[in-house]
Amino acid sequence: MKQVSSTKGHMTLPVEVGQEEVVLNLYQRWQADALRDSDGTTMPESLAKQDSDIYSVVCLVRADQQFANQHPEYLHRKYLMSFPVTAMAETLVIQPLDGYSKDKYELDDDSDPKCWWEVRNRTTNTVIDVSLWEFDAATQQVLIKQTQPYHEYTVTFMARQVWDSVSMYNALTNDWKGPRIKSLDPYHPECRAHLIKHFAQWLDEHPNTTVVRFTTFAFLFVIDTGEQNQDIYRDWTGYGETVSPRALEDFKKRFGYALTPEDFVDAGYYNGTYKAPSKRYQDWMTFVQEFVVDFAAELVAMAHKAGKKTAMFQGDHWIGTEPFLESYQNIGLDINIGAVEDGVALRRLTDSMGEQTREARFYPYFFPDVFREGNDPVVESMSNWVKIRRAMLQKPLDRIGYGGYLSLANKFPHFIDHVSEISREFGDYLQHTQGTESQKLTGKIAVLSAWGMARSWLQNQARDQRFYVPPRPDVMEFVGNNLLECLAGLPFEVEFISFDDIIQNGISEDIKVIINTGDANSAWSGGECWDNSEVLVALRKFVGQGGGLLGVCDPSAFQKNGRYFQLGDVFGLEKETALTMGRVAMPLSIAKEHYLSQYVTEGLDFGNPSYVYPQATDIAVLAAQGQHLALTARNYGQGRSVYMGNLPFNMKNARLLQQVLIWLSHNETQQHAWLSDYPNVDVAYYPQTGMVAAVNYVSEPQQVTVSNAQGEFVNISLEGYEWKWISI
Structure with missing residues (x-):
């Protein structure tokens, strides 16, 4: 068994220019062994040469804004459905973008509306022939002729996204300044070739980087934005922002049939993840996954050739890189990083296939929406941590980390102390489990x-x-x-x-x-x-x-x-x-x-x-x-x-x-060693290390009695939130 040292670091620490002394202090207190930049921060030159792993964030599809501004034809596109309008006469005018953010979306003028759009009578659920409607590019309106009064109509149109959803969130929520960031679609061969060239240059310009932290590869999850720049629809695992005419044409060649605009807008349900997927939507997902895995594998191979490890943050543009799919292993990544706020998110990270290192990036993120005057970030953090610990007892986790502005976190000394305790508990966990799994019940x-x-x-x-x-x-x-x-x-x-x-x-x-x-x-x-x-x-x-x-x-x-x-x-x-x-x-x-x-x-x-x-x-x-x-x-x-x-x-x-x-499971008559039936205390036994963990979920002291493998009763006393280890 590979031994994990109790003194070896296990945390990835965010850095920020002007906070070098804070970083060096917390590097020891939080038992860090890696430094990372974050969105909105850069790695100080003095820290980049530290004797530690240096994680450098790259979101390649957002990396070259000059190219994005010069090539609107390569921006992310998606299908949106206009909000239904009722015809009152035999003609009807619809402004497709009414109700949607004009800061975020433009009507796509790089594709022929008569080929790629669809007008539908929603009352009868019939498609209107293209000869019965016209799009006026000057007014951005669709005129529908021979409409039936008091029937509802919609236009499903292809929109170009001119403000990336993450950039938009940070500007509106965290008051980020600077230009509005756009995301590029690497499905276009010319765009992909440019991004590959850009990444090769990026590798040359980051000689101190030891881990390339991809955030992530190609396509963002779905966030639709309304007229007032408010979120009106979210699907963190949706494939709605992966569409382009080129991809649709290639899909037809690959699968032998053509998808329609309705296959994407789904009568306004947009194939939400909470809906049972149609066969056509699953085929599209497979098509996107095949492309993203191929693109990601090329980038990872380039990083490996440059002597760097690779990590994927299952965050922003992660669509198509789902770790539970067998194809994910073809990318060749070294580290999986997941944003973890509870036990389910932790298991989503730790239970996936493959030999990758699992690193949990904890909440709260060091942003001003949490680290503000009058708020206590420890409340959110502890609420998360007690859930995460339960799940950690069931599947091994390798590393932890944080992200954001360290200068904000440093304004809350009790939060700094709190994370020090989290890191200490995690170090004990690594030492006592040695990366092994706890005993499970039968079945x-x-x-x-x-x-x-x-x-x-x-x-x-x-x-x-x-x-x-x-x-x-x-x-x-x-x-x-x-x-x-x-x-x-x-x-x-x-x-x-x-x-x-x-x-x-x-x-x-x-x-x-x-x-x-x-x-x-x-x-x-x-x-x-x-x-x-x-x-x-x-x-x-x-x-x-x-x-x-x-x-x-x-x-x-x-x-x-x-x-x-x-x-x-x-x-x-x-x-x-x-x-x-x-x-x-x-x-x-x-x-x-x-x-x-x-x-x-x-x-x-x-x-x-x-x-x-x-x-x-x-x-x-x-x-x-x-x-x-x-x-x-x-x-x-x-x-x-x-x-x-x-x-x-x-x-x-x-x-x-x-x-x-x-x-x-018909196991109620069996003796279950080291199993807690006390509501607030979880107990786990690690047979390969001979250690027992007992974790108190609440702030009040707890007493629990469990039986060992010999059937003898063992009493365990825990202080509030205590995590205790017992050698047997």
């Missing part, structure tokens, strides 16, 4: 969604999120159903599977429990994927022959054949959707003798009323909100099923989930 857990592995550990945004305004756009504070955060810190092997996986490969024998969680119609629950008898039969067989099935929110929801829950026969329940109003409600009897009954305690949160009612007579109702089922359990053949109305994250909910998974 693999699979999370079933329309996306499967490609979207592993991606937060399943629920409807509640739509009505929540976070403190900042970059903060993923999740409300409502958050089963994955509960799961991120539990001692189970977890994998993510899709409906296509079941159809093509069946269900692997090492899977003991399948989880289906999410709102109806979402990619997470599955939507129309449940309209497949092969899937239904496979899952019934899985449970009937001894497997476990956990459904949360709207599992197997798809209205067909007289039922809403297509696996309602397995769960023994149904949801009221105003189609079964004639069925008479019966009083519920709460089961008190079930194995899981002992874990139904105060403080559990099942969210909003479920509108779910029992259908089977042998269902065990463990918790309810009035007549709304909140938690049920049932035997089905040789297997078991559990339904939960909702599962927001809190530690009591996480511990309940642990016991539910144990029961569904």
Whole structure:
């Protein structure tokens, strides 16, 4: 086993001109071993020659603004749909950009509207022939003829993005000065060749750089911006900003059919990640991924040839470089860096395939939106850290780091002390785990969604999120159903599977429990994927022959054949959707003798009323909100099923989930060494190092009793937020 030294550094520290003494001080206090520049900062010459790794940030598609200004034909483009307009007569004029930011978008004058745009009657959902509409470049208007009064019409148009979304955010939120940054689309061969040449020069100009930190490669996630420069739509993993006429033409050659503008705007849904993807959208994703991997691999090879390591920050222009895809390994990167604010984000980083070093860049970022007078950045940081620690116990993390303006962070001495403690705890973690994995309970857990592995550990945004305004756009504070955060810190092997996986490969024998969680119609629950008898039969067989099935929110929801829950026969329940109003409600009897009954305690949160009612007579109702089922359990053949109305994250909910998974795995009678059933304390055992970790999630002292491998009880006392290590 490779030994990790307790004195070796493990943090990447941001630098800033004028803060050299602060950097050198914190380099020791925070146990850093690498320095990095950040957006808006540069590496001081004196620090660039330090005996440490030097990370240099490059976002190549934003790197040469002179070229971007000279070549608008190479800027990022996307399809936008005009806001619907109702015809009041037999002609209609639509200004496509009405409602969108004029600072960010221009109508693309490099492509023929009659070839690449589409006008549609949304009332009848029919495409208007190109002979019946005209685009006036001078007025930027579309005139539609022979319209039907009181029908709605839209224009789907190709827009050129003249202000990069990240640059726009920093200018409007963090008061950055300077020109408006544009992003280039490297899909165009001439543009790609220029960027390759620019990168070769960049490598020559950075002799002290040891790690090239790509942020990232080609295409940004989707942020659509309204008339007042406000965000009106976000999709952190969407492929909407990858479009160009050249790419669409090449796609047709590659896949044998042409995509339409409607395939991208999707009637205004824009193929949101929370929607089950269409086959056409998945083909486009594959097409984009193939290009980005090829482009990224060329850049990485250049960096390696120059004697430098490479890192990818899974941040700005990361679309097409998804670490859970097999193609990602063809890029050849050395380090994966993920922005981590909770346990799910940590697992998204640590659970991906490959031998890359995993580095977590923690929040808060050292920007003025957090580091301002009257605000306490420690509050956000500690809220993040206690979630991250839970997940770190389950999968190994190699490095940590921060980004932003060090001068801002240095104005908060208690934050400096707080990060010193985080770094100390992380150093102990590296020393005591030696990069090994903690002991897991028997049986693999699979999370079933329309996306499967490609979207592993991606937060399943629920409807509640739509009505929540976070403190900042970059903060993923999740409300409502958050089963994955509960799961991120539990001692189970977890994998993510899709409906296509079941159809093509069946269900692997090492899977003991399948989880289906999410709102109806979402990619997470599955939507129309449940309209497949092969899937239904496979899952019934899985449970009937001894497997476990956990459904949360709207599992197997798809209205067909007289039922809403297509696996309602397995769960023994149904949801009221105003189609079964004639069925008479019966009083519920709460089961008190079930194995899981002992874990139904105060403080559990099942969210909003479920509108779910029992259908089977042998269902065990463990918790309810009035007549709304909140938690049920049932035997089905040789297997078991559990339904939960909702599962927001809190530690009591996480511990309940642990016991539910144990029961569904038929493991409730076994002894589980070093397993905590105390809500606020996580315990993990590392068999390869003989160390036990106990972590207190809350600020109050805690006492926990666990059994060791010999069945003997071990008492552990923890101070508030303490992380304790015990050698056995």
